[in-house]
Amino acid sequence: MSSTIETAGSHANSDRRSRLLLMMCQFRPTPSNPLLNAIEIVVRMERARRKGARLIMFGEAALQGYSIFDELKNPEFYKQTSEAIDIIKYAADKLKIGVILGYYRQNVRQSEKWANNALLCYIPPGIPNLAAMEHTQN
16 A cells, blocks of 8 residues: 655645655564564565655554564563664665654663553655655654
């Protein structure tokens, strides 16, 4: 599924360069395996970029999968999640595509809670439409 979002300063009759193509992507992530899911996310980022997308959005559990509650107490799980996020950011930089996805992160403020839902919204440098969109939302 994809949709086009108008960005700041663009008009309905303007050329394709002034538009932002957003691809929304769903897949069945492997539970408790953020590194394997990162590979799938990068593959889908590549496909979206070939189709002209400048931004891709994944579901709330794309990075770590569902049914991972036992893993939320495992420090190694968060280390793998951090490595997976680094892989995704590196690919986003190389592909020049923004990425939005949900994941669980370790809660360092409240020891009684093991995880918080988090949102990764990574916009690589050099994508003017995304920079304009980000600027207008402030």
